[in-house]
Amino acid sequence: MGWFGNRKRALILVWAAAALLGLAAAAAAQAPQRGGTFTLPISDDPPMWPIQGGIYNILVNKLIYDTLVRYHPETLEPVGGLAERWEVSEDGLAYTFHLRQGVKWHDGEPFDAEDVAFTFQVWMNPEVPYYLRANVSSVDRVEVLDPYTVRVHMKNPVASFPVLLGYNMSILPKHRLEHLSAAQLANPVEFLRNPIGTGPFKFGQKVPGSMVRLVANEEYWDGAPYLDAFVFRVVPDVDTQVAQVQAGDLDMAIIEPYHLDAVRNVPGLRIEEAPQVNHFYIMLNHANPIFADRAVRQALSYALDRQSIIDGLMLGMAQPATGPISPLISWAYTADVVQYHYDPEKAERLLDEAGWLRGPDGIRQKDGRRLSFTIDVDPHPIRQGIALVAQENWRRIGAEVNIALYEYNVILQNARSQPPKYDANPNWLVTPPDPDISTYYAGGSPGNTYAYANPEVDRLLELGRATVNQEERARIYHEIQRILAEDAAVLYLYYPSEIRLVNDRVQGLAPVGYRDGLAWAHKIWKQ
Amino acid sequence: MGKYVVGRLLQAVVLLAVVSVITFALIMAAPGGPAILYDPSITADEAERIRALLGLDQPAHIQYLRWLGNVIRGDLGTSYTLGLPVAEVIAHRLPATLLLSGASILFAVALGIPLGMLSAVRRNSWIDNAVTAISFMGMSIPVFWYGLMLMILFSVRWRLLPAGGLETDTVASTLKHLVLPAVVLGTVHMAEITRYTRASMLSVLHQDYIRTARAKGVKETWVLAKHALKNAILPVVTVIGLLLPKVATGSAITEQVFAWPGMGQLAVRAAYQRDYPVIMGVTLVVSVVVILCNLVVDLLYVYLDPRVRYE
Numbered sequence: 001m002g003w004f005g006n007r008k009r010a011l012i013l014v015w016a017a018a019a020l021l022g023l024a025a026a027a028a029a030q031a032p033q034r035g036g037t038f039t040l041p042i043s044d045d046p047p048m049w050p051i052q053g054g055i056y057n058i059l060v061n062k063l064i065y066d067t068l069v070r071y072h073p074e075t076l077e078p079v080g081g082l083a084e085r086w087e088v089s090e091d092g093l094a095y096t097f098h099l100r101q102g103v104k105w106h107d108g109e110p111f112d113a114e115d116v117a118f119t120f121q122v123w124m125n126p127e128v129p130y131y132l133r134a135n136v137s138s139v140d141r142v143e144v145l146d147p148y149t150v151r152v153h154m155k156n157p158v159a160s161f162p163v164l165l166g167y168n169m170s171i172l173p174k175h176r177l178e179h180l181s182a183a184q185l186a187n188p189v190e191f192l193r194n195p196i197g198t199g200p201f202k203f204g205q206k207v208p209g210s211m212v213r214l215v216a217n218e219e220y221w222d223g224a225p226y227l228d229a230f231v232f233r234v235v236p237d238v239d240t241q242v243a244q245v246q247a248g249d250l251d252m253a254i255i256e257p258y259h260l261d262a263v264r265n266v267p268g269l270r271i272e273e274a275p276q277v278n279h280f281y282i283m284l285n286h287a288n289p290i291f292a293d294r295a296v297r298q299a300l301s302y303a304l305d306r307q308s309i310i311d312g313l314m315l316g317m318a319q320p321a322t323g324p325i326s327p328l329i330s331w332a333y334t335a336d337v338v339q340y341h342y343d344p345e346k347a348e349r350l351l352d353e354a355g356w357l358r359g360p361d362g363i364r365q366k367d368g369r370r371l372s373f374t375i376d377v378d379p380h381p382i383r384q385g386i387a388l389v390a391q392e393n394w395r396r397i398g399a400e401v402n403i404a405l406y407e408y409n410v411i412l413q414n415a416r417s418q419p420p421k422y423d424a425n426p427n428w429l430v431t432p433p434d435p436d437i438s439t440y441y442a443g444g445s446p447g448n449t450y451a452y453a454n455p456e457v458d459r460l461l462e463l464g465r466a467t468v469n470q471e472e473r474a475r476i477y478h479e480i481q482r483i484l485a486e487d488a489a490v491l492y493l494y495y496p497s498e499i500r501l502v503n504d505r506v507q508g509l510a511p512v513g514y515r516d517g518l519a520w521a522h523k524i525w526k527q
Numbered sequence: 528m529g530k531y532v533v534g535r536l537l538q539a540v541v542l543l544a545v546v547s548v549i550t551f552a553l554i555m556a557a558p559g560g561p562a563i564l565y566d567p568s569i570t571a572d573e574a575e576r577i578r579a580l581l582g583l584d585q586p587a588h589i590q591y592l593r594w595l596g597n598v599i600r601g602d603l604g605t606s607y608t609l610g611l612p613v614a615e616v617i618a619h620r621l622p623a624t625l626l627l628s629g630a631s632i633l634f635a636v637a638l639g640i641p642l643g644m645l646s647a648v649r650r651n652s653w654i655d656n657a658v659t660a661i662s663f664m665g666m667s668i669p670v671f672w673y674g675l676m677l678m679i680l681f682s683v684r685w686r687l688l689p690a691g692g693l694e695t696d697t698v699a700s701t702l703k704h705l706v707l708p709a710v711v712l713g714t715v716h717m718a719e720i721t722r723y724t725r726a727s728m729l730s731v732l733h734q735d736y737i738r739t740a741r742a743k744g745v746k747e748t749w750v751l752a753k754h755a756l757k758n759a760i761l762p763v764v765t766v767i768g769l770l771l772p773k774v775a776t777g778s779a780i781t782e783q784v785f786a787w788p789g790m791g792q793l794a795v796r797a798a799y800q801r802d803y804p805v806i807m808g809v810t811l812v813v814s815v816v817v818i819l820c821n822l823v824v825d826l827l828y829v830y831l832d833p834r835v836r837y838e
Contacts, residue, residue: 044796047610053566054608129577131566186580187610208611208619209788210693233692235786236796239675240691244786247682247690409559409801416565416574446571 032226032508036526039251041235041244045208048195050170051122051185053131055515058168060232062518063214064106065170065197068097068116069162073510073520076277076328076433078162081519082111082171082198083150092157092468099148103221105173106202112147118174120152127182134439135164157466159473163434166519170197200225200522210234216522226508226525242501245269251503251526254514257315258381260499268504273317273497276513277326280318280428282375282390282491287419287451290373293366295354297488301340303347303397304390310494313385317499321492323481325435328512331470332435334478337485347397356398364398372400373423378408386426386493415449428496430515435477436465441484452489528829531837532822539818543811547598548591550810554803555587561607562800581607594807603811604804606797613808616793621812623693624789627712627782628773630705634713635720636767642717643724643763644751647732658721665718674711674784681707691785708785712778716770723766727759734758761831768824772817 042056050061070081083097103111120142123130138161140153154161173196180188195203200222201214211233216225233250235241241253246266255263255271263269282304284291291297310318319327320339327333351357356364356371364371377387384405391401406414414421429440438461439447443454457480464476485492498513505527510517561583564574578584582593597604603613646658682690688707694700731737732755740754741747782791790809797805828835 044800045609047608049610052563052608052610053568054562126576129573129580131563131569131573133573134568134570137570183580187605189610189612192610207695207788208616209623209792210786233786234788235691236792237783237786240678240784240786243675243678243683244690244692247678247686249682249690249692407559407799409562409565409799412565413559416571418571 030507032523032525033527034226034525035228036226036505037229037231038227038506038521038524038526039231039233039249041241041250041253042232043234043236045234046212046232047187048192048203048206048212049187050168050172051128051130056232056234058515059518060212060214061168061170061197062199063201063230063521064195064199064203065172066103066199067166067169067519068171069166070519071163071166071433071512071516073512073517073523075330076512076516078166081166082116086162088161088468090468092159092466093154095152095154095161096145097150097152099150100221101148103198104219105175105198106196106217107173107176109173109175111171111173111198113144113150114147115171115174116150117142117144118178119170119172122172122177122185123169125182125185128185132164132167132169135167135169157468158436159465159468160432160434160436163432167432173197201230204229220522222522225522227521230521245501245503248503251506252509252514253501255499255501256382257313257317257499259501260315260317263501270502270504272500272502272509272511274500274511274513274517275326275328276430276496276498276515277328277433278428278430278498278513279321279324279326279495280386280426280493281321281324282386282493283415283422283425283427283450284490285420285422285424285451286453286489288373288423289369290371291423293354293356294487295350296356296371297491298340299347299350299354299356299397300390300394300399301347301488301491302343302350303393304340304491304493305342305393306340306493307342309386309389312389313382314494314496318494318496321494323484323492324429324431324437324440324490325477325481326431326433326495329433329435331474332477334481336478337482339485340488340491344393344397351397358398362398363400370400371398372402374402374404375424375426376404376406376411376414376422377426378406378411380408383426390424390426416446418446419451420449426493433516435473435480437461437480438465441480441489450490452487454483454487454489457483457487528837532826535822535825539815539822542818543814546814547595547807547811550807551587551591551594554801554806557801560801561803563607594804598811603808606805607802608800609802609805613804616805617790617808617812620788620790620793623787624782624791626701626705627708627787627789628778630709631711631713632716632767632770632773634709635716635770638713639717639720640724640756640763643721644728644756646721646725647728648751650729655725658725662718662721665714666722668714670711670715670778670780671784673714674708674781677707677711678785691787693786693788708781708787711785712781719766719770720763723763724759727762728755731755731759757831761828764824764827764831768820768827771820771824772813 042059044056046057046060048060050065066082068081068083069078072079082100084100086095086097088095099113105111122128123136124139138155138158140155143151145151176191176196200217200220202217204213204215206212211231214230216228218224235244242255242259244250245253284297286292306320322335322337322339325333351364356366359365375387375390377383387403391403394401411425439445441448441452441457442461443458460476460480464473467473467476508523508525510520564577582590605612606616609616642658646655649655678690681688689704693704737754740750779791779795782789783795794809
């Protein structure tokens, strides 16, 4: 099946032509320029502490701190960060990281293996609440071989380990934090008034509720940043963000498809579509007997008009999804799975065959149970739109579908209860660029908010995690994708592009979603 | 008088206790929980650990008593997500809100009272109709739309003023950032003040002493400014008194739209993220301000109306 629709192909041609013209025009003048400030919005005050999560925190930390491993700005493959390179033992139980030499903390102190070992201690300290603890749950101990070599011993092999280390797992300065108690490490108030990292930008100034200003780290080991400063402004409202980009107060904002009409032809601004490791889907709760029936799940999937969601709600800024693994992780992705092309007749047939027959009121039922359920949705316009399309689609095949509106916070709480407390829920999932999805699909895993249980999937997930060879891993994950699709475990909708509204003066943005791309902020420059 | 004030302050303490219990109960009754517990990457064990660390594993009444004990000792707790003491967080936000609300009320009073008087004096004229239309529009216009429209015109199209935010480096920059949100917030207040001033003036203008004043040849402007306004102002002061607490609470929507780093925005983010210590702290501070404002307005009556006395 063609990955790109016709419309898409036409767009690409237009882009290619535009790019060629642009190249010709700009051939002379495109050497990166130094200087200038880049201003980006965030939704809230960042604590600037990598032990805590929250996107507004993570984005800022990407600039102040470094990780051992970074993601290639195009392919998202793990490449050297603070660790120049690494090896894994054949049994997958020992990772040896060779650290970069000559790296300095922002206060001038040298960075070495002791900092890495200390950071692992913090990550693994049960007294310090750490939002990414799951990533180090298989680490047994860390050994400092010499000042620039660290060996991490694993309890069991985790093939995704290098990728996980690149996922916001920032290395912390031992000399600033070693004297703190566990309770203080949970929230080191004094350290955070002037946080120290090894990243391309140094902490400059924080105006609570307003902004954080970072300044270039001229001694950055990967070359001094082109920009003088990087400012994160707290602008909680997306519409205001869009107005501020138009007014020139912000250099970039991540926008929604429904903003496109208002900003498409504004001089001085451009719209970029960047791929990201993210998929939208409708979660189904298998603890609900209706969804325990595979035929129902498959029927709901066939009855869902994904293309109208992509065209109508996403305005084409998305690709139909075939499973939970992003095509960006190209070595692990496969489209060779059951695809649920819109086919309401087939959906009805499946339900008939499974014994779900229409009752006198037109609603299907089986063994006295009505095909009746509720879609919980948060107030985001796109997700509400998905709920409405699904409701309409599913009504036609004889399902009674209600919609209940909740705050996102409540949706998450209900999904994470054991067993989950919802029927169906349009949601999205951003993951590290690795196909290991055990957290979300292994039976009993806390991230498995669908109460999905398939012993064969469990077995394969474990195998995939323990297999170091990438070709073998790829085969395993292809099989997992086939089973999840066949099972219609949840209903995959689309892989959304990140849509960014960018000031034309800005150059050098990594061509992937900014959650991963900002690790390369030192390459951004302004004309 | 002194005894009266002391009595009112004692009442205030009881009132604050009641407010805090109700707020706490509402927080506990609301579905959802602190956002930090629901980070998609977090494991169930880790969530339990955080819960224990924050004391959220305790029964509700214990949690409340702990909070109360700390507050009495002067500690409002630490924000879950900002990592800073709540008192410090509020201290950061309060000045911005005082500035915005103060400016908006000033704008409202400066325009509202003259417009209301004008409206009353020229009753049923086209001026009155226009003022009435404007005030009804001001009262019913949705703030998020109005704010965004002003932003699109003044910031995006004409590039005259910044599109939200607050930069206090210089007085000029502060004022530039202040204009749009203050006008948006002030328009609503102005509409109210205009209507109250008009109604109050109208009832006063029919009084005998106004006719007497006019009959003895006092100049019309003097009649209006001294005899009429002074008596008409009492209900208007009440309205302004009701607006005053907003000086501290800020306006959630206006602050959100204009990315204004004030109390309203803080309250909104705290509610979304279920940052319990911040919700409680903001409620407490705002309650204190409301109670004090009401007291001040009540005391102000004594000076404005000699007939009012507190024993």
